[in-house]
Amino acid sequence: MYIKKFLDLGMQPLANRYLTKKDILKKTQEIFYHLEVGFNIKTKLVSILKKIPSKIIFDDKYPYRSSMSRTMILSFKKLAKNIINNYNPNFILEIGSNDGALIRNFSKNKAICVEPCKNLAKITKRMGYKTYSNYWDIQLAKKIKSKTKNIDLIYSANTLSHINDTNSVFNSICHVLTDDGILIIEEPSFLECLKKVAYDQFYNEHVYVFSLSSIINLVKKFNLEVFDIEKINTHGGSLRYHIKRVSNNKFKIDNKVKIQLEQELKNGINKYSTYIKFKNKVINSKKKLKKIFLRLKKRNKKIIGYGATAKSSTVLNFCNIKNETLEYFLDTTPGKIGKYMPGTHIPIKGYNRSLLNEADYAFLGAWNLKEEIFKKERRYIKNGRKFITHVPVPKII
Ligand code: TYD
Numbered sequence: 001m002y003i004k005k006f007l008d009l010g011m012q013p014l015a016n017r018y019l020t021k022k023d024i025l026k027k028t029q030e031i032f033y034h035l036e037v038g039f040n041i042k043t044k045l046v047s048i049l050k051k052i053p054s055k056i057i058f059d060d061k062y063p064y065r066s067s068m069s070r071t072m073i074l075s076f077k078k079l080a081k082n083i084i085n086n087y088n089p090n091f092i093l094e095i096g097s098n099d100g101a102l103i104r105n106f107s108k109n110k111a112i113c114v115e116p117c118k119n120l121a122k123i124t125k126r127m128g129y130k131t132y133s134n135y136w137d138i139q140l141a142k143k144i145k146s147k148t149k150n151i152d153l154i155y156s157a158n159t160l161s162h163i164n165d166t167n168s169v170f171n172s173i174c175h176v177l178t179d180d181g182i183l184i185i186e187e188p189s190f191l192e193c194l195k196k197v198a199y200d201q202f203y204n205e206h207v208y209v210f211s212l213s214s215i216i217n218l219v220k221k222f223n224l225e226v227f228d229i230e231k232i233n234t235h236g237g238s239l240r241y242h243i244k245r246v247s248n249n250k251f252k253i254d255n256k257v258k259i260q261l262e263q264e265l266k267n268g269i270n271k272y273s274t275y276i277k278f279k280n281k282v283i284n285s286k287k288k289l290k291k292i293f294l295r296l297k298k299r300n301k302k303i304i305g306y307g308a309t310a311k312s313s314t315v316l317n318f319c320n321i322k323n324e325t326l327e328y329f330l331d332t333t334p335g336k337i338g339k340y341m342p343g344t345h346i347p348i349k350g351y352n353r354s355l356l357n358e359a360d361y362a363f364l365g366a367w368n369l370k371e372e373i374f375k376k377e378r379r380y381i382k383n384g385r386k387f388i389t390h391v392p393v394p395k396i397i
Pocket of ligand 1: 064068069070235306307308309310311312330331332333336351366368369372373376
């Protein structure tokens, strides 16, 4: 009733469901769903309208790996240091521990991992961490609490926004967290998404794109409050929320919280008209990007993709850019190499420099890792080769 639709990104496949050669040959039916995005005028929460059950998305073949970029590894390392310095927790629980990129910085007898994707859970188990390969819900929270009573720090990066039932998420967190415990959440920031016209933050897994305003509204129902935030550059601009129980007086609410809220209001994230303006920018972005590809193709330029991200699945399917235009993607993730992009069926090849050098232009699928990639590909750039980006406006760089 309070949710107002503002963006239609068309029919989309599951963004991390890369196809195998067998799928292509057998013409295996892909799951497509209508990707529409709405804004809740009461809670300020931005969400996709058609929510896909977690069990369909997060299975034992989930390809995403947190440790595939230096940017992410360094970000987790720095965070682990800060957690120890600021909170010195007795016991840490990570929800969505992926391949252990953060948890590896903590002692094995003081940390628990929760990771429903069995292929990933296997990695942290092998590293020696107690890992529950389950979805985060109250049953699991009760099971964990019955065994471990002193969890005073819960951390979750890029996971809570993937879970449809936000009440269940925070209820389960409150069940296991000690009274003076701290919850740290890290998620792409909607304000950054707005500023960068990063409509590719929307896909089936990103059920929600949070802002500080919406997080405050979400957690207050559970007597929780945000007392500090950090702006971080991961995933195209994220916010890290430090949250405590309202009853915990050990920490004061930092002024950064007030400043961010003011920024969000100033940028109109509480007004529906802002979302309509955003939609118009997205439509323009599509037109411009298609024009760039068309122009280069007319000049017989070879275009490839760099970073076969879930985000690029949204862009390419929305803009209807297929294999005839973008020949292949290069990526370093083992679970993606040799597969095909969902929907567009663009092949993904293992990264190697000579394949990159065959290209005249590379579409920057991993635009959020631009700095790291540009450093790595200094020579490609020096040789006059170019990248194409769609963020914040489509252009050749
Ligand atoms: P990510 O930015 O996390 O995007 P999403 O969440 O949208 O899938 O993924 C980055 C992708 O880029 C990942 O598949 C690894 C790839 N990558 C490379 O292939 N080479 C590189 O040098 C870097 C930094 C990333």
